[in-house]
Amino acid sequence: MSAQVDTEVIVVGAGVVGLATARALAQLGRDVIVLERHAIGHDGASSHGRSRMFRFSYPEQLWVQRAQEALPLWRALEAEAGEPLLKSTGSLDLGAVEGQRAALAACGARFELLNGGEVGSRWPITVTGGVPALFQPDGGMLRADAVVQALLASATSAGARVLEETAADAIESDPAGVRVGDLRAGVAVVAAGAWTPSLVALDAQPTRETSTYLSLVGEGEELPVVIDTTTTSQTGFEAYGVVSPGEGLKAGLHGSGQPADPDERGDPDEVIVAQTAAWATRRFRDASPEVLRAETCLYTNIADERFVVERRGRIVVGSACSGHGFKFAPLVGAQLAALAVETL
Ligand SMILES: Cc1cc2nc3c(=O)[nH]c(=O)nc-3n(C[C@H](O)[C@H](O)[C@H](O)COP(=O)(O)OP(=O)(O)OC[C@H]3O[C@@H](n4cnc5c(N)ncnc54)[C@H](O)[C@@H]3O)c2cc1C
Known part of the structure; x- marks a missing residue:
């Protein structure tokens, strides 16, 4: 960046949250520039x-309600993109289901309690030993890479300018506005994922999580997304499984990663890969025990899996992660955009 450029809003970071924010701002008619220090969709952050x-299925009403609010926003993005982005095959909780049952009921969401036989006759999923199961039909699989591209296309067609390979090294702010390098704006939105604490004060701990991929017989077309808390007694962590379209099954142990410096590339944890593969082949009858590949992804952990969506003078901070932020991105993007506009 050489000459000074003025805009209304600078968004730092073009992961799912930054792009959703830029789209919301551009659709409000605001002039917005997004800075992304790598290429969109790169695999070194959290949205790849x-x-x-x-x-919908959470044990806290707050998250159920937020997911209920996010669903129509996903459908609107889908309609705009003209392609499917959220496949609603439902979600299946195994093990601890009482909190989810109560929260879903309080929020008026649909659900069914199932036994192992009922689960096994609906899907190629094995549940034995009287483990409780809760099926919620609004859950499903978001096509993450397609979502990122759809948000980018929507934001740019509404007028947002996205500068890839362009880092924000620091944000200076005063009562009149912000400066990022040679760029000046009325407000900056920091949506830099695991790098947010390097730009603004934030009590967050990045961890490097391991995702494990297994092949499936067939496409897993009808498989619900699965969260299984029964693994906590053996591994210390709940397990999850979700179809990775065209590839097989993506599975992991939620929150099992180690604290990490996001600037250092790390390798998958082989112990976690082995534990995940053992769980997935036990639960998913169509999963092959052979691991296709494993990769890492960053969580930005904040106490109580909270999101930070707040305004600090001329800077708006959006750290919507703690390992479960993707599903809320259009909602959080709209909230961050509203805070930014309030500041102008
Ligand atoms: C293994 C794994 C599984 C997950 N599963 C789920 C799930 O099933 N459901 C769910 O809802 N959520 C899930 N999540 C969480 C979800 O993916 C994240 O909450 C979400 O992707 C965070 O997006 P973000 O835009 O905040 O951060 P990021 O995607 O990390 O984007 C931040 C961007 O900012 C850029 N950046 C950083 N610093 C700068 C700078 N100084 N200047 C310019 N650019 C900068 C980075 O390069 C990056 O592209 C999972 C996360 C992981 C790691």
Whole structure:
């Protein structure tokens, strides 16, 4: 960046949250520039890959309600993109289901309690030993890479300018506005994922998580996304599985990663890969025990899996992660955009 450029809003970071924010701002008619220090869709942050889980099923009403609010926003993005982005095959909780049952009921969401036989007759999923199961039909699989491209296309067609390979090294702010390098704006939105604490004060701990991919017999077309808390007694972590379209099954142990410096590339944890593969082949009858590949992805952990969506003078901070932020991106993007506009 050489000459000074003025805009209304600078968004730092073009992961799913930054792009959703830029889209919302541009659709409000605001002039917005997004800075992304790598290429869109790069695999060194938190939004890459083919799939993420979408689910209403949480033990806290707050998250159920947020997912309910996010669902129509996903459908609107889908309609605009003209392609399917959220496949609603439902979500299946195994093990601890009482909190989810109560929260879903309080929020008026649909669900069914199933036994192992009922689960096994609906899907190629094995549940034995009286483990409780809760099926919620609005859950499903978000096509993560397609979502990122759809948000980018929507944001740019509404007028947002996206500068790839362009880092924000620091943000200076005063009562009149912000400066990022040679760029000046009325407000900056920091949506830099695991790098947010390097730009603004934030009590967050990045961890490097391991995702494991197994092949499936067939496409897993009808498989719900699965969260299984029964693994916590053996591994210390709940397990999850979600179809990775065209590839097989993506599985992991939620929150099992180690604290990490996001600037250092790390390798998958082989112990976690082995534990995940053992769980997935036990639960998913169509999963092959052979691991196709494993990759890492960053969580930005904040206490209580909370999101930070707040305004600090001329800077708006959006750290919507703690390992479960993708599903809420259009909602959080709209909230961050509203905070930014309030500041102008
Ligand atoms: C293994 C794994 C599984 C997950 N599963 C789910 C799931 O099933 N469902 C769900 O809802 N969520 C899930 N999540 C969480 C979800 O993916 C994240 O919450 C979400 O992707 C965070 O997006 P973000 O835009 O905040 O961050 P990021 O995607 O990390 O984007 C931040 C961007 O900012 C850029 N950047 C950083 N610093 C700068 C700078 N100084 N200047 C310019 N650019 C900068 C980075 O390069 C990056 O592209 C999962 C996460 C992981 C790791």
